[in-house]
Amino acid sequence: MNDAPAGNFIRAFVQQDLASGRLEGRRWSGAPGPAADHESATLDPARIRTRFPPEPNGYLHIGHAKSICLNFGLAADFGGRCHLRFDDTNPTREEQAFVDAIIDTVSWLGFQWADDQESNLYFASNYFEHLYRFAETLIVAGHAYVDSQSPDEMREHRGTLTEPGRDSPFRDRDADENLRLFRAMRAGEFDDGAHVLRARIDMASPNINLRDPVLYRIRRAHHHRTGDSWCIYPMYDFAHPVGDALERVTHSLCTLEFEDHRPFYDWLLARLAEAGAFDAPLPRQIEFARLNLSYTVMSKRKLQELVRHRHVDGWDDPRLPTLAGLRRRGYTPAAIRDFCERIGVTKSDAWIDMGVLEQALRDDLEDRADRAIAVLDPLRLSITNWPADRIEACHAPVHPRMPDRGRRTIAFDGELWIEREDFVETPPKGFFRLYPGNRVRLRYGFVIECTGCEKDANGRVTRVLAEVLPDSKSGTPGADNYKVKGNLHWLSISKALPAEFRLYDRLFVEAQPDAGGRDYLTTLNPDARRFVSGFVEEGLADGDPHTPYQFERHGYFVGDDGDSRPGALVFNRAVTLKDSWAKRR
Ligand code: ATP
Ligand code: MG
Numbered sequence: 115m116n117d118a119p120a121g122n123f124i125r126a127f128v129q130q131d132l133a134s135g136r137l138e139g140r141r142w143s144g145a146p147g148p149a150a151d152h153e154s155a156t157l158d159p160a161r162i163r164t165r166f167p168p169e170p171n172g173y174l175h176i177g178h179a180k181s182i183c184l185n186f187g188l189a190a191d192f193g194g195r196c197h198l199r200f201d202d203t204n205p206t207r208e209e210q211a212f213v214d215a216i217i218d219t220v221s222w223l224g225f226q227w228a229d230d231q232e233s234n235l236y237f238a239s240n241y242f243e244h245l246y247r248f249a250e251t252l253i254v255a256g257h258a259y260v261d262s263q264s265p266d267e268m269r270e271h272r273g274t275l276t277e278p279g280r281d282s283p284f285r286d287r288d289a290d291e292n293l294r295l296f297r298a299m300r301a302g303e304f305d306d307g308a309h310v311l312r313a314r315i316d317m318a319s320p321n322i323n324l325r326d327p328v329l330y331r332i333r334r335a336h337h338h339r340t341g342d343s344w345c346i347y348p349m350y351d352f353a354h355p356v357g358d359a360l361e362r363v364t365h366s367l368c369t370l371e372f373e374d375h376r377p378f379y380d381w382l383l384a385r386l387a388e389a390g391a392f393d394a395p396l397p398r399q400i401e402f403a404r405l406n407l408s409y410t411v412m413s414k415r416k417l418q419e420l421v422r423h424r425h426v427d428g429w430d431d432p433r434l435p436t437l438a439g440l441r442r443r444g445y446t447p448a449a450i451r452d453f454c455e456r457i458g459v460t461k462s463d464a465w466i467d468m469g470v471l472e473q474a475l476r477d478d479l480e481d482r483a484d485r486a487i488a489v490l491d492p493l494r495l496s497i498t499n500w501p502a503d504r505i506e507a508c509h510a511p512v513h514p515r516m517p518d519r520g521r522r523t524i525a526f527d528g529e530l531w532i533e534r535e536d537f538v539e540t541p542p543k544g545f546f547r548l549y550p551g552n553r554v555r556l557r558y559g560f561v562i563e564c565t566g567c568e569k570d571a572n573g574r575v576t577r578v579l580a581e582v583l584p585d586s587k588s589g590t591p592g593a594d595n596y597k598v599k600g601n602l603h604w605l606s607i608s609k610a611l612p613a614e615f616r617l618y619d620r621l622f623v624e625a626q627p628d629a630g631g632r633d634y635l636t637t638l639n640p641d642a643r644r645f646v647s648g649f650v651e652e653g654l655a656d657g658d659p660h661t662p663y664q665f666e667r668h669g670y671f672v673g674d675d676g677d678s679r680p681g682a683l684v685f686n687r688a689v690t691l692k693d694s695w696a697k698r699r
Contacts, residue, residue, distance in 0.1 A: 122459040124184070124400055128162060128192055128365060136395050137162065137364055144232060146360040148244065149393040159231075162194035162364045166220065167201045167238075167354070170212035170338075172414035173429040173436045174219045176450070176471065177405040183454035184402070185367055186225040197361055198227040199236040203353045205337035213338075215429075219437045224447045238357045239339045245348045245356055246300065249311055249329055251389045253292045258329060259285055260295040261312045268310075271317070272325055278318035279325040285314065299332055302345045306332050311346075315381060323378050327351055355379045358397040359386070366397045369404040370463065376401070405457065406465045409620035410435040411627055411634055425638060426621075430676075432686050433621045433642050443618060444662055444672035444688025449478040468620065472689045479662050479670045479688070484512050487524065487603045488665035488685070490615050490648040492531040494577045495548075495604065497562060499584075500528030505606075508588065510558040522653055526559045529607040531649050533667075536602050537578045539567060546599035548578060554600035557666075561586035561596040603666050610649035613683035616674065617644045656680055662688065 131137055142158035143151045164185040168174060174182075189196035198220060202208045217235075220227075227234040252258035261268065261284045273279035287295075296311055298304065311330035319325055329352040334345045348356075355378075358366045366379075376399045383396045406412065411420075412435060420426050420434070429436055432443030440450065453474035457466050487510075506526040512519040537548040548554055553563045562580040570576050585592035621642045627634035654663070659675035669690040678684040 123461060124188065124365070124367065124402060124459055125191070127400055128188060131364070131398075132161065132192065140362060140364075140395060142362055146236060146241070146357075146362075148360065148391045150390075152362065153393075158362065160189070160193070160195040162189060162192050163197065163362055164189050164194060164365050164367060165197040165199045165236075165358065165361060165363050167199045167357070168216050169201045169204065169207075170209060170216060171204070171207040172212060172418055173215055173438050175412050175414075175417065175437060176407060176435045176440065176453075177412045179223060179437060179450050180405045180454050180457070180459075181367070181369075182220060182223060182225060183451055184459055187454075188365070188367075194364075195229070195232065195234055196225070196227060197234045197236055197363070199238060199357060199361065201350070201354065201357070202237055202239045202337070202339065203348050203350060205333070205335040205340075205347060208338055210338050215438065219441075222441060222447060223437070223450060236357070236361060237339060238353050239337060241353070241357055241360055242340060242344055242348070244360060245353055246346075248356060248386055248391055249296065249348075249352075250293060251391060252313065252329070252385060253296060253311075254289055255385065255389055256289060257314055257385050258292065258311055259287050259314050260292050260299070260309050261285070261326075261328075262295075262309050265307065272322065273317070275322070279322075281317050282312075282326070285317075285326070296330075299330070299346050300344075302334075304332055306334055306345075308332060313352075313378070313382070315378075321374055321377055323351070323375050324381070327378055351375055351378055352382065355382050355397070355399075356386070359383055359392045363397045364395065366399045368399060368401055370401045370461070371404075372399065373401045375399075401461070402459045403461060403463045406463065406626075407435060407468055407471065408465050408625040409468045409622050409627070411622070416628070416634060419635075425635070432616070432618055435621075442675055443686050444670060445475055446478050446482070446662070449475040452478060465626065467625075469693045472693060475670070475689045476691070479664065481513075481516075483662040483664040483670055484519070485510070485514065486522070486654060486663045486665055487605055487651045488613065488615065488648060488663075488668055488671070489531040489533055489603065489605050489610070490646050490665075490668060491534040492648050493534040493537060493575065494607070495530045495532045495537075495562075495580060496577055497528040497530070497580055497582050498565065499581045502528070504528070505608075506559070506587070508558045522651070524558060524651055525606045525609045526556070526604075527606050527608060530556070530604045531607055531610055532556075532578065532602055532604050534575075536600075537564070537567065537575065539575070547602060548580070548600065552600070553583075553596065553598045554602050555586070555588070555596070555598050556604045557601050558588050559604065560584070560588075561593075561598055605649050605651055609652045611652060611655060611683060613648060613650045613654075613685055615646050615648060615668075615671070616684065616686045617646065618642060618687055619644075650683065650685070654683065664691075667691070 140158045141152045141155045143155040166185045186196040271280045310328045312326040430438035430442045509521045541549040548564045561583045566579045568577040622637045623639045624637040627637045659673040662672045670688045671685040674684040
């Protein structure tokens with residue numbers, strides 16, 4: 115990662131805003147509130163304020179990471195603060211468990227919202243009272259009215275993209291009647307859906323979002339934080355700008371589909387500012403392109419479906435693009451942050467290849483991961499001239515380019531595991547590994563010469579036989595006497611630890627699983643996960659899920675945080691050493 119903040123249009127926007135002096139003189143009381151709360155406070159120590167506003171209705175995915183890195187990154191680069199705000203205004207789909215998981219994930223990614231003075235952990239549901247009062251403010255000023263049309267009638271009056279809408283027959287109710295009805299809505303005097311509160315803007319606007327959008331609806335639903343104290347809930351488009359303004363957010367970043375909502379965002383805050391609820395500078399909404407990643411799906415609805423219908427094991431299934439899944443698979447926070455840096459921030463939608471994410475992980479783990487040996491598809495190799503009971507200690511670097519990380523010791527004896535694919539009876543052209551008559555080096559150990567093999571009744575090789583060249587040990591002067599082309603990894607059968615390896619692949623076989631309205635479930639990759647049993651070297655006995663390893667030739671692995679334990683090791687392959695997907699297709 116480079117130190118200089120990478121350029122993007124949002125950064126340029128913020129820079130201009132700062133240079134223009136627009137943001138100067140902002141006061142901040144230390145907690146969210148309307149203008150009156152901040153008026154007599156000190157100047158805001160934060161030069162800008164951004165926020166990451168997840169709805170706690172699911173787990174975060176790699177697309178959210180883009181937003182997190184952008185919002186927290188901007189705040190860090192410009193001497194600002196980034197708030198973590200739960201946009202929990204839709205009670206039916208939200209849960210405390212999601213709140214906890216999101217907090218855990220954002221911290222894991224390496225970002226902090228709190229400092230000595232401020233917690234900066236906020237909940238839109240804490241703003242319900244403010245929101246209610248602002249709704250009354252709008253009613254009094256003539257900017258909102260209670261509409262009593264049925265949902266069907268409302269839909270019919272809304273018009274279409276090409277036809278203007280028509281006014282509701284209730285649009286001209288006076289402020290007093292609106293206030294009375296709205297208070298009665300809050301008091302629970304009406305059934306769900308009997309009335310809504312709408313902004314009074316323009317039913318003929320070419321922008322449908324300005325055709326008197328709904329601000330409040332009646333909904334008797336239990337909220338995970340406010341319980342049953344409310345039976346009316348604010349709409350997202352009303353709650354979001356208000357939350358931003360209460361928190362004195364300067365730059366409110368969101369994805370492109372909200373571009374058409376910006377006029378309402380600005381309209382609403384301008385009306386509330388006129389009424390004295392907020393003062394300048396008001397937050398500004400800026401849109402950027404959402405992340406689309408090939409061979410996976412990112413919408414919470416689809417992820418939820420995959421989990422609920424058990425196409426995967428849970429939200430943290432390593433095949434999923436959820437941050438919990440990527441974490442369990444072995445992705446590091448640094449790799450994810452680096453990925454977000456590499457893809458940048460633009461104003462046009464594009465698909466990013468899964469290979470870009472994988473490469474970011476390889477680049478991070480190349481230095482970070484200790485080297486180790488694993489045999490994933492074991493075949494027995496017997497060295498027939500090895501003295502019984504002799505065990506020879508062999509040494510290998512923990513990291514080949516960083517000698518200061520030390521050496522590991524691997525026991526060598528006469529009964530070893532090698533990879534099944536490293537032996538053939540009749541070698542194809544260019545095969546340099548084991549076949550009868552050929553010599554190879556057992557890496558960090560000795561040169562051996564293959565003398566034959568044993569097979570079972572089905573002709574399957576059960577054991578390879580070889581003889582050692584006793585003066586060929588790596589690191590001894592004799593080693594140079596032997597020039598061999600093959601270099602195999604191996605483990606002593608008596609010392610190796612059994613382990614399960616979970617090998618992952620693309621979750622979908624199509625790059626854009628849901629392209630053209632296709633049912634994405636029909637493109638699920640049945641081979642996206644494979645479990646194999648093999649062995650790892652003796653030093654890995656604790657199966658620590660937090661230490662990544664490069665298993666030579668096989669890729670980067672980490673112990674499974676959940677299933678791996680001493681005596682029953684389970685390793686997830688985070689990523690292979692090279693991108694082989696393109697070649698296999
Ligand atoms: P989904 O469509 O998957 O349900 P969402 O936008 O509804 O996602 P939120 O919890 O509202 O989910 O998202 C929190 C923040 O993350 C929002 O500011 C949203 O714009 C951003 N975000 C969500 N998905 C992506 C994505 N794929 N790329 C970039 N930002 C995203
Ligand atoms: Mg959303």
